[in-house]
Every structure is written in C-alpha cells, then in structure tokens.
Amino acid sequence: MDRITVSATIRDTAHVTAEDYRRLYEESLNDPEEFWAHQKERIHWFTSPQKIKNTSFSGDVSIKWFEDGILNASYNCIDRHLPEKENQIALIWEGDDPADDASVTYGDLLLHVSRMANLLKSIGVKKGDRVTLYMPMILEASYAMLACARIGAIHSVIFGGFSPEAIAGRLDDCQSDFIITANEGVRGGKVVPLKANVDRALDILEESYGKSVKKVVVVYHTETETACDPDRDVNYNAVIGTLEDTCPAEPMNAEDPLFILYTSGSTGKPKGVLHTTGGYMVWASMTHEYVFDYKPGEIYWCTADVGWITGHSYILYGPLANGATSLMFEGVPNYPSSSRFWQVVDKHKVNIFYTAPTAIRALMREGDGPVKATDRSSLRILGSVGEPINPEAWSWYHRVVGEERCPIVDTWWQTETGGILISPLPGATDLKPGSATKPLFGVQPALVDAEGHFLEGATEGNLVMVDSWPGQMRTIYGDHERFKQTYFSTYEGLYFTGDGCRRDEEGYYWITGRVDDVINVSGHRMGTAEVESALVAHEQVSEAAVVGYPHDIKGQGIYAYVTCVEGCTPDEALLKQLIQWVRSEIGPIASPDFIQFTPALPKTRSGKIMRRILRKIAENEYKNLGDTSTLADPAVVDSLIDNRLNR
Numbered sequence: 001m002d003r004i005t006v007s008a009t010i011r012d013t014a015h016v017t018a019e020d021y022r023r024l025y026e027e028s029l030n031d032p033e034e035f036w037a038h039q040k041e042r043i044h045w046f047t048s049p050q051k052i053k054n055t056s057f058s059g060d061v062s063i064k065w066f067e068d069g070i071l072n073a074s075y076n077c078i079d080r081h082l083p084e085k086e087n088q089i090a091l092i093w094e095g096d097d098p099a100d101d102a103s104v105t106y107g108d109l110l111l112h113v114s115r116m117a118n119l120l121k122s123i124g125v126k127k128g129d130r131v132t133l134y135m136p137m138i139l140e141a142s143y144a145m146l147a148c149a150r151i152g153a154i155h156s157v158i159f160g161g162f163s164p165e166a167i168a169g170r171l172d173d174c175q176s177d178f179i180i181t182a183n184e185g186v187r188g189g190k191v192v193p194l195k196a197n198v199d200r201a202l203d204i205l206e207e208s209y210g211k212s213v214k215k216v217v218v219v220y221h222t223e224t225e226t227a228c229d230p231d232r233d234v235n236y237n238a239v240i241g242t243l244e245d246t247c248p249a250e251p252m253n254a255e256d257p258l259f260i261l262y263t264s265g266s267t268g269k270p271k272g273v274l275h276t277t278g279g280y281m282v283w284a285s286m287t288h289e290y291v292f293d294y295k296p297g298e299i300y301w302c303t304a305d306v307g308w309i310t311g312h313s314y315i316l317y318g319p320l321a322n323g324a325t326s327l328m329f330e331g332v333p334n335y336p337s338s339s340r341f342w343q344v345v346d347k348h349k350v351n352i353f354y355t356a357p358t359a360i361r362a363l364m365r366e367g368d369g370p371v372k373a374t375d376r377s378s379l380r381i382l383g384s385v386g387e388p389i390n391p392e393a394w395s396w397y398h399r400v401v402g403e404e405r406c407p408i409v410d411t412w413w414q415t416e417t418g419g420i421l422i423s424p425l426p427g428a429t430d431l432k433p434g435s436a437t438k439p440l441f442g443v444q445p446a447l448v449d450a451e452g453h454f455l456e457g458a459t460e461g462n463l464v465m466v467d468s469w470p471g472q473m474r475t476i477y478g479d480h481e482r483f484k485q486t487y488f489s490t491y492e493g494l495y496f497t498g499d500g501c502r503r504d505e506e507g508y509y510w511i512t513g514r515v516d517d518v519i520n521v522s523g524h525r526m527g528t529a530e531v532e533s534a535l536v537a538h539e540q541v542s543e544a545a546v547v548g549y550p551h552d553i554k555g556q557g558i559y560a561y562v563t564c565v566e567g568c569t570p571d572e573a574l575l576k577q578l579i580q581w582v583r584s585e586i587g588p589i590a591s592p593d594f595i596q597f598t599p600a601l602p603k604t605r606s607g608k609i610m611r612r613i614l615r616k617i618a619e620n621e622y623k624n625l626g627d628t629s630t631l632a633d634p635a636v637v638d639s640l641i642d643n644r645l646n647r
C-alpha cells in the first residue's frame with residue numbers, strides 16, 4: 001500500500017521534523033556522549049551525572065548509563081512538576097463501569113504516593129526490598145509503583161490475569177517479602193478474585209518453596225469482604241488516612257534498580273527483567289515526548305495494563321516524567337459495547353491514543369458502525385504496540401478511527417528494551433502500513449544471518465542491536481549468566497532481540513515476528529516451553545509440544561500436541577481438564593486453543609522434537625513440510641496430519 005506522507009499540520013508544531021531527525025540521529029551515533037549529556041537534562045538530578053555511557057556487550061556484559069548521577073523516579077514524576085502543575089490532572093481513571101471515573105492532580109498525587117510510601121515504611125519495607133504488586137487497573141496501582149520508587153524499593157508488578165502458581169514462582173524468584181493487592185478487580189463486568197489468588201499463592205509458596213511473606217497490603221476496590229489474616233494483612237483503606245502525607249524521595253544512584261518485570265523467554269521459567277533508574281527515566285521520557293509528539297495540556301491514553309512493560313513506561317513513568325495527563329482504563333474494548341474505546345476518547349477528549357493490534361482487529365470485526373457512532377475529533381495521534389500490525393488493520397485504524405487525519409506510530413520494542421526503539425515520529429517520518437519504520441536516537445539496529453554475518457541494504461534477517469541505549473535492561477534479576485546467555489551469546493557482542501525483520505530499500509524496518517520459541521498471543525508473550533511444562537505437570541500427560549498458529553484476532557493462537565501416559569485414553573473430559581489445568585498453572589492467557597492428542601511426537605533420531613513440522617501442521621500447511629529425512633519415524637507425521645484438528 002502507498003506511503004502516507006507527514007501531514008503539514010502535524011509537522012509545523014512537531015518536536016522533531018524530518019530534518020531534525022536526520023541531524024539528531026547522526027549526532028546520537030557520532031557523539032553519544034554529547035547527545036545524552038544534553039538529553040539527560042530532561043530529568044531532574046539531585047546530583048547531575050558526569051559519566052554518561054559505560055557499556056559493553058562483550059565478556060561479562062556490563063551496561064551503565066549516567067552512573068554517577070543521583071535521582072529519584074517518583075520525584076521526577078511528581079515533585080518536580082510542583083508547584084506549577086499543582087492543579088493539573090496527572091491521572092484520569094476510567095472505571096470498567098462507564099459511570100465510574102476519577103482524576104488526581106499532581107498536587108494530590110504527591111499526597112497519595114507519600115502516604116502509600118509511609119505505609120510501606122511502617123510495615124518494614126526498606127530500600128532495595130522487592131515489593132510485589134498484583135493489582136487491578138486502579139489509581140492505587142500507580143500510587144503503589146511510585147511509592148516503591150519513592151523509598152527505593154524495587155517493584156515487581158504481576159499482571160492480574162496470572163494464576164496463584166505464577167505469583168508464587170515470581171515471589172520466590174525475587175525473594176519478595178511484601179505484596180500489594182486489591183480485594184477484587186473488575187473487567188468487562190466480571191470480577192477477578194485478586195486477594196483470593198494471593199492467598200492461594202501464599203499457600204503454594206509455603207508448600208512448594210517453604211517460604212512466606214511478611215505483609216500483604218489490601219486495597220478495597222469493591223464492597224466484597226475477603227479473608228483476612230490479622231497478623232499479615234493490612235487494610236489499606238482503613239489505615240491510609242492515618243499516615244503522614246509527606247515522605248522524602250530517597251536519593252538513588254542512576255544504576256540502582258527501579259523495577260523487576262517478569263517476561264517469557266524461549267526456555268525455562270519467566271525471567272525477571274531488571275531496569276535501573278537513570279537511563280530508564282531518560283529513555284521513557286524522551287521516547288514518550290518524541291514518539292507521541294506530546295505537548296503540554298494534551299490528554300494521552302495508553303490502553304495497556306500496568307502489569308506489562310507498556311503500562312510501566314507509557315502509562316506511568318514516561319508520561320508523568322513529562323508532566324502529562326495520562327488516562328488509566330480499568331475495562332476492556334468491548335464492554336459494555338464495542339464503542340467503548342471511542343466513547344472514552346470523547347468523554348475525556350483524548351488527543352493521543354495507544355493500543356494493541358489485537359484490540360484493533362477485534363474491533364474491526366464489529367464493523368465501522370460502533371466507531372462512527374462516536375465523534376473522536378479530539379484525536380491527533382494513534383499508536384500501536386505489542387505485535388506486528390497487519391496492513392489491513394493498520395488501514396482500518398487509520399481510515400475509520402483516525403479519519404485519515406492521525407498519523408499511526410507503530411512502535412516496536414520489548415520488555416527488555418525499556419521503551420520504544422523503532423517507530424515513526426509523527427512530524428518526521430512518512431508512514432508505510434505494517435512497518436515500524438526507523439530507529440530512534442541512539443538505536444543501532446542491524447540484520448544478521450544465522451551465522452551472525454551482517455546483512456546490508458534491502459534484506460531480511462534476525463534483528464540485533466549493535467550498541468546500548470539508556471533504557472536497556474541491565475540483567476536478569478539474580479542470574480546475570482542467563483542474561484548473557486539469552487541475549488548476547490547467539491551473536492557475540494550483539495544484543496539479540498529474538499525477532500525476525502525485513503529492511504526495505506529506504507531503510508524501513510518491518511518486524512516479521514519471533515524467530516525463537518516465543519509466541520505472541522494478543523500481544524502477550526508466552527514461552528512455548530512454559531505451556532509445555534504446565535501440560536506435562538498433569539498426571540495424565542507424558543509429553544507435550546506447543547506451537548503458535550496464525551489467529552485472526554489474537555495474532556497467534558496456541559496449538560498443543562499432547563501424548564498421554566500409558567493406559568490413558570484421551571477424551572473430551574480430559575481435554576477440558578487440560579485446558580483448565582493450564583489456566584490454573586499459568587493463567588487464562590495461556591489457554592490452548594487446540595489440543596491434539598497423539599500417540600507420539602515427531603522426533604529426530606537424536607530425540608529432538610521437530611517443531612518446524614508441528615508448526616506447519618498447526619498452520620494447515622502440511623502439504624509442504626520441508627525436509628523430513630532426519631525423522632526417526634516418518635509414520636508419526638502421517639498420523640498427525642490425518643488426525644489434525646479441523647479449523
């Protein structure tokens with residue numbers, strides 16, 4: 001499809017024009033010290049850093065930015081905007097029920113966060129402690145994150161859709177002694193029993209890991225009572241009014257940890273991605289301002305959940321560092337109707353709207369009616385994140401939602417990258433539907449072949465980064481070896497993203513999806529190995545292999561091949577049980593769409609499962625299986641094809 005050139009209206013007021021982009025991009029590569037010495041000024045430092053960049057992708061892999069700087073992330077998100085923005089709204093909250101909303105000014109935010117910080121101190125949280133958050137999308141979730149940052153505690157937010165098993169594993173991994181949760185969450189009119197899940201997680205923590213936590217803070221978001229352990233549980237609503245409303249912001253070194261966020265990889269258990277304070281804040285602030293062309297006074301809405309990196313960087317830290325008004329939405333796109341997103345846009349006069357392709361595809365299926373029933377004239381910029389956006393969905397988003405007036409920023413990045421790395425800038429970059437376009441300042445993407453040779457010009461290969469940028473993760477919490485192994489060992493001296501990518505003649509990047517055993521279901525990352533190990537943990541399962549297949553709405557769906565133990569005859573009841581089992585082991589987002597029972601899996605003579613073949617069968621492309629000569633027993637494949645599930 002045609003390119004869409006930069007609109008004059010956007011360009012005339014943009015932070016970055018095409019000219020600026022070329023000049024600054026070059027400068028950021030030629031003289032990073034100078035470029036970042038300038039960019040660091042967007043953040044308030046208690047002690048301004050003199051050392052800018054000290055990074056190495058080789059040997060032990062060490063990444064340090066602004067290493068002698070002292071700052072505090074919560075101070076940067078709140079105090080530094082005062083008193084000027086005392087009465088400006090920092091966060092707008094839109095509830096699941098369209099009748100529920102609230103807002104908090106920068107002035108009020110300071111009080112709420114300070115009280116929460118004092119509450120954390122009163123229960124014994126100290127600088128460097130890990131605090132686990134398992135929260136719905138309510139204002140208190142952002143108070144809790146900022147309160148941790150304020151006192152130097154490290155937050156680890158767990159998405160509210162994860163199961164008690166998953167919570168227990170993460171509590172154990174980062175040895176977290178404190179949890180902040182809510183009695184219940186509400187999404188799409190359905191209740192999520194968060195506190196009950198935490199209680200169950202704590203039983204599992206004790207049974208499986210022999211551990212316990214010290215305190216659980218419970219925010220009462222609904223009227224429902226929940227079980228309470230008086231020695232351990234603290235009722236937030238009952239005590240918060242009694243706490244001091246000032247709390248000094250702890251001076252933190254730029255390289256002190258800010259948060260841990262667990263994400264899936266191709267092998268093993270989820271990894272605790274560790275981000276530190278200085279570089280992350282500079283990156284979140286810079287990318288939020290430039291990519292969304294954010295101007296003071298604009299209303300900005302990112303629909304992500306705070307349980308994901310997008311919520312961290314682009315609901316909270318980036319926007320608030322820039323003194324923005326950021327909207328936080330508790331609900332879902334189609335409740336009470338498929339007009340909900342656009343009704344919220346109209347209600348709060350949203351100027352910048354950032355969502356995921358899966359939501360766009362789901363809404364596109366409902367037709368133009370629910371969109372056209374709304375006004376949306378406040379919208380100026382649209383964004384997309386989480387997975388490749390197919391040109392058809394892109395065009396619908398552009399034509400119907402944005403009425404061809406709003407540029408779409410298709411932002412490519414990862415939990416590990418801390419913030420956006422490849423994206424158009426609204427006033428600078430011509431758009432091509434389906435392309436994340438060009439690298440941001442300081443970002444040096446390259447494409448390599450399987451052997452790690454650099455590929456030049458228009459080509460396709462594996463996406464790597466040649467050098468560090470300030471927002472990059474620093475390590476995997478507690479496992480630096482795994483960090484090196486996962487990201488820097490495939491190609492020596494390069495950061496490997498795990499994504500495949502095409503580059504066209506104009507240097508535009510087109511992400512093609514993961515090239516490892518990670519699948520992307522509705523923008524949620526899932527390791528096939530995680531789902532497999534959940535399946536084989538069931539007593540009737542002897543082996544399992546999980547692959548992704550193309551899914552119209554979710555991007556990818558989950559297709560599982562399962563071999564049962566001797567003597568077990570799989571039936572409909574077992575199928576249902578296994579789906580339920582995976583939901584309770586990981587969470588509803590990991591539910592297999594299809595489970596195909598099979599007496600055996602296709603293996604090489606050395607015993608490796610041939611996933612390539614399983615992928616093809618799941619994709620219904622079984623006529624072209626490629627080389628099958630290394631199969632130990634070719635008959636297995638015929639039987640898999642004969643019994644493949646009809647979709």
Ligand code: 6R9
Nearest residue numbers: 385386387388410411412413414415511525
């Ligand atoms: C921010 C986030 C990261 C993976 C990444 C890639 C995919 C994200 C994308 C995209 C194509 C985009 N991805 N944005 N693919 N175009 N604009 O999503 O982080 O949950 O860690 O997922 O998501 O495959 O490697 P995370």
